[in-house]
Amino acid sequence: MRPSFRGWCAHYEKTKLLSRLDAAIEFHFGIWMASSSLWQRFRRYFLEYRELGFSPDISRMKFPEDLFEKMQPRIEQAFAAIRELEAGAIANPAEKRMVGHYWLRNPGLAPTSEISTDQHSYVQQLRDGVLNFFVTFVEVRNDRCGARFEVEDGITSGDYLQGFLRGTRSALYEKGRESITMSIPEVNAFNIGLLIALHERAVGYYGSLVNINAYDQLGVEARQKAESKPLQLQKQGQEELSGEGKTAEEIARSIDADPEDVFHLLRHLANNAPRIKVVPGEEAVDDRFSLGQSP
Numbered sequence: 001m002r003p004s005f006r007g008w009c010a011h012y013e014k015t016k017l018l019s020r021l022d023a024a025i026e027f028h029f030g031i032w033m034a035s036s037s038l039w040q041r042f043r044r045y046f047l048e049y050r051e052l053g054f055s056p057d058i059s060r061m062k063f064p065e066d067l068f069e070k071m072q073p074r075i076e077q078a079f080a081a082i083r084e085l086e087a088g089a090i091a092n093p094a095e096k097r098m099v100g101h102y103w104l105r106n107p108g109l110a111p112t113s114e115i116s117t118d119q120h121s122y123v124q125q126l127r128d129g130v131l132n133f134f135v136t137f138v139e140v141r142n143d144r145c146g147a148r149f150e151v152e153d154g155i156t157s158g159d160y161l162q163g164f165l166r167g168t169r170s171a172l173y174e175k176g177r178e179s180i181t182m183s184i185p186e187v188n189a190f191n192i193g194l195l196i197a198l199h200e201r202a203v204g205y206y207g208s209l210v211n212i213n214a215y216d217q218l219g220v221e222a223r224q225k226a227e228s229k230p231l232q233l234q235k236q237g238q239e240e241l242s243g244e245g246k247t248a249e250e251i252a253r254s255i256d257a258d259p260e261d262v263f264h265l266l267r268h269l270a271n272n273a274p275r276i277k278v279v280p281g282e283e284a285v286d287d288r289f290s291l292g293q294s295p
Contacts, residue, residue: 036261039258041059042059042285043283048283050280085098134179136179136180136182137214139184140185142185144156162245169181230261230264236257237265241291242290243290245279245289247285247288247292
């Protein structure tokens with residue numbers, strides 16, 4: 001017996017609904033799997049130096065899991081070379097000079113009183129690299145608010161910076177590299193705001209010149225939507241905090257959220273809300289967060 005047209009339509013709609021449901025389940029499962037995978041990668045590659053308060057995160061860099069194992073001999077060689085440079089090895093054989101940028105901040109660490117004060121490698125890249133840019137220099141005419149002090153006889157750090165500016169500008173122009181120099185009297189909130197406002201308008205102005213609406217871009221809208229998610233997640237995460245410490249992973253499981261997102265929002269709260277307490281774990285990702293008494 002052949003099915004009626006109505007029956008066939010009902011069967012078709014049911015099949016279509018199930019297909020959409022399967023697709024939705026597969027989509028959300030894929031997101032969950034991706035989130036889980038990223039969390040494990042974050043656990044592995046997030047590093048925190050607690051004594052410095054410094055934490056690099058390379059988990060969102062696309063390198064294979066065995067990269068460091070394969071690169072181990074070259075990594076050890078590079079570290080050895082750095083240790084030699086820091087101990088005073090000659091880094092520039094042509095000029096017989098040592099290089100130690102941190103010596104500029106603390107000359108007492110230098111193996112000799114002769115220390116490097118130039119920009120070398122970056123300027124070389126600009127002078128001799130691919131010509132697909134122009135340089136914008138920002139000159140600050142008043143180099144300090146307090147009393148001047150000399151780093152050499154008759155020379156201040158501000159004098160060095162002025163020399164860097166003029167010398168670099170000339171060296172680049174000799175190689176056909178163009179530049180713009182903007183000069184402000186001093187570093188303060190007004191002048192920083194002025195530079196930001198200028199570059200904001202420069203983007204819109206340039207967009208008009210090339211027939212692009214700089215204020216109607218899908219990428220910007222996507223970012224704005226993504227920014228609202230952590231704020232909503234923050235409220236959920238706070239509601240899960242109690243006197244008993246919990247890890248980011250435990251809280252994320254309770255609110256069905258990405259553990260890495262929860263970890264970052266909890267660290268943010270712990271650094272800015274006195275009531276949020278942290279008990280350090282063996283690794284930073286195992287820290288336990290709790291809600292303490294109001295100050």
